Amino acid sequence: MYLIDKNSKIPLHIQLYKEIKKEIIHNLKVGDKLQSIRKVATIYNLSKTSVESAYSQLLAEGYIDSYPKSGYFVTDTNYKNFKKDSNIDIEKKEQKDDFLYDFFHARLEKDSFPLKLWKRIFNKVIDESIDFCTYHDAKGEYGLRLEIAKYLIESRGVNCNANQIIVCNGFINSMGLLIKLLNKKHDTLAIEHPGYYAAREVFELSNYKIKKIPVGKNGIDLRKLEKSEAKLVYITPSHQFPTGVTIPISNRLKLLDWAEKNDALIIEDDYDSELTYETRPIPALQGLDRVGRVIYVGTFSKSLSPALRISYLVVPKFLLEEFSGVFESRVCLFTQKTLERFMNEGHWDRHLRKIRTLNKKKYNLMKKCLEEKLGSSMKIVNQGGGLAIHISPKVSFDWNKLEKLAIKKTIKLHYAKEKSGGEWQALMMGFGGFKEEEIEDAVNSFSEIWHECIIE
């Protein structure tokens, strides 16, 4: 007997469908014949259409088979337990660690993001003229690429046009795309050692052989690069990560010579070049490249927001031919359009100046506090730019004890060794994430545990 309630809000055909399904699961067996549609309609006083609907659904879901001129039969299923779990365990949101002070080396303070302005621009630029129901340019919106090109030409000395720009979804995505463009002719990557671990690991995950080239006071060791016979190198010429050295112009030119003579390519990661405090920003290496040997990598994650997920590549023209666009991640259109207008109206330039001014103050303050509190027990090994000052003990020092004390005091420290390869160790004292007024207290708390780790 099927229980059909004519007064229920649930459509009759759905009620019938559920009742028959229950019966199939619990009472019937393979090969059992269902009553004809006409009979069911008569018995339960339903329209033929309602019954047909219910049978149709059971057919579509495969509970029954229909045999022309014979009727409907229960199909072959071995599975007995159809009942769905009613208790779906939704795990609790994972707790985020709370720290007293976090010296994260690669972030701006929360209020740095121009939220009101961003929303205003979003509201202005997101309108009915845009088709959100189709796929857009795989390289990224032309207007945004044009703004990025203008900015790079003016502020970074990069040579490019809008068509050489590919908008990507963050650094890892940029590297992933680059690997796809390079794969036909490359399987080996030379990197600075110590260097940026994330770049190395993306290439390693794609089965690239890695050649580690030492870094000296003038950047990557050119002789050793040449000896390595590498044809592809990843460098951070403006502000080496993590040692902070800048490649002087003589070495830049030698690098370009090397690339030209050896049919090699240079990946220039210009990640925080906008943030320099003691000199004007160093022009990009790419700007000296006259023969298209340099791939320029940039991002909005450090100077604007890592939550936007926007980065970019400037790709030499010959490499563009490898870009098919079919398999590329595209970047959220809403975000691209907003950023394009943000840049076009001059807000990006203003934002950069503001960020530079603000962080210069914090840089100076942190430097002063570190020098005052740590004195001659430490040396500053990387300064002048970015969002962190890297320091290193000048005395015998217990790093393990530091790690333990930091955890105990809920001070989050960031170690260069974890982010680069090899033995080069330093503490990356990020100031970017702090408000100016927090810095003195933060350094005080840190200096207490620092001094406990000095081995007399």
Next chain:
Amino acid sequence: MYLIDKNSKIPLHIQLYKEIKKEIIHNLKVGDKLQSIRKVATIYNLSKTSVESAYSQLLAEGYIDSYPKSGYFVTDTNYKNFKKDSNIDIEKKEQKDDFLYDFFHARLEKDSFPLKLWKRIFNKVIDESIDFCTYHDAKGEYGLRLEIAKYLIESRGVNCNANQIIVCNGFINSMGLLIKLLNKKHDTLAIEHPGYYAAREVFELSNYKIKKIPVGKNGIDLRKLEKSEAKLVYITPSHQFPTGVTIPISNRLKLLDWAEKNDALIIEDDYDSELTYETRPIPALQGLDRVGRVIYVGTFSKSLSPALRISYLVVPKFLLEEFSGVFESRVCLFTQKTLERFMNEGHWDRHLRKIRTLNKKKYNLMKKCLEEKLGSSMKIVNQGGGLAIHISPKVSFDWNKLEKLAIKKTIKLHYAKEKSGGEWQALMMGFGGFKEEEIEDAVNSFSEIWHECIIE
């Protein structure tokens, strides 16, 4: 002689820097000694600080080297031509093709996107409580994952909790992430043949061997799958692409048995299951999986907007252990937050109902028009769901002529053979992108060229 203009707005140290640089490039040679800072300050009546700044910058840029107790010397450069190109060729925006009618098979009409509502929600939910200057959860925001889980449990019969959901940046990104999770134990993928080319190609680009398994009237051929010894298979069980068949429940259960017995995994792509017109949506295969053998793949690109770049995976618990999160593309936070609220307030359910109703009308209309205009010369080979009706000629037909005539008449047609492997050919007559009132004329224009291609 350096030309310093005290009345200029350009800071003195910058003028000096430029003048000295010019001199180095044009007149001096390697090893030439610059005048001392004190001397330059005296001669040009500048502060020592200004001169120090200029020299500092030249040092940083590597034009000169400083030798303690000796002075400043021009460094070794071989490069003569420092002048930057003033004509940066910005290529014109590439022209997009304009068509009279485009029967694209995988899009909604422009007005389908609830733009006003989206903006209202964006404005509500994007506020100062969110930290845009830090990196967020690599799996995607917990709140959004919870909404997706709730939707999938309720509407698709998927078994999951929020922690099994990983928010991705579109289908290709979903597949890329999946490959990373699977790489340790898998290097071969079985696919439906004909099947969805994009899935196959992402795996091929990652060096997976591909095993093509024929598709019959009940979906993927289970005997041949078993014989293939594959341990990983990609299927579209609700609505096979491109043949449109639905895997009946008996075969679904056999597939799950196969996976369990062979320690294999099933990738279920449920790409347009929300859009069914003749029956209620078929529950996901994953919902029948009691042992965690099914990876469920979904997207917001088809039913909401491909411009958002949001898709998701539902990953069996054991596979979550492979997710390190460090190297994953994250999705734009603004978009995630807006979508979370959009779903939480019930708009997603409403939107789906609206889309389903609207496209059901268009589906019926297109079906009617095709049947009227093409009559017995064609058969419908894939119906009942999605955003396109696939048709195939029942008579001798000149496909080459069709392609040429379509281009000539600026009608864009989409061929199943291009999007799948092998010989299975059909025309994918998309109705999703049209307004209802356009469909009759579109089919009329199309039918004219269709009839010219019938070989009598």
